[in-house]
Amino acid sequence: PFAHPRFGGPAHVKVGLVIDELRDYDIRNGTFDAEFFLSLTSDKDMPPLSPHFTNGRDVVETVLADTPTFKFYQYSGKFSSDVDLRQYPFDTQKLTIAMEDKAAGIDQIIFEPDPARTSLNSEFRMASFAVGSVGARAYNHRYPPRFDRDDLYISRYKFTLGADRFATSAAFSVYVPAVIIVLISLIGMW
Secondary structure, three states, X not given: OOOOHHHOOOEEEEEEEEEXXXXXXXXXXXXXXXXXXXXXXXXXXXXXXXXXXXXXXXXXXXXXXXXXXXXXXXXXXXXXXXXXOOOOOOOEEEEEEEEEEOOOOOOOEEEEEEEEEXXXXXXXXXOOEEEXXXXXXXXXXXXXXXXXXXXXXXXXXXXXXXXXEOHHHHHHHHHHHHHHHHHHHHHHHO
């Protein structure tokens, strides 16, 4: 209801994200370094964009293509995600990259995930973890009233990589040492 009439309705932008490399995952803090490609394809001319990663810092942007209906970027930076150790040592960590536009609200732009362009590099590897799932979703994020935004609702895109810990490695690093210590103690008592 608060949309500016000159925008003529929001641009529906399909977002694709391809992870090229993921390094230095620190499970204690939930931080990781990522390099990825981001593509934005619109059904009409997009407003001027300034993508912002809500869980990223020191993000470096390289513009590879910039047309009114298609934009293609390469990014690298440090990101953080919540750590869930309730199923340790057989846990799955959800590594996320969340993106929104700094200025445009849902009256100007609406992000939509593009499943055909959401994936990993064919040579993607992650130390101590296997890829469990890859997915993306877009939703409307609400900022509190009187925040520094004209629009209270903005479109946010979230890419999620599910990283499963290798079960064999986890079992040998947690359970086998405990069994050996118990056996040595029992032999010592015998």
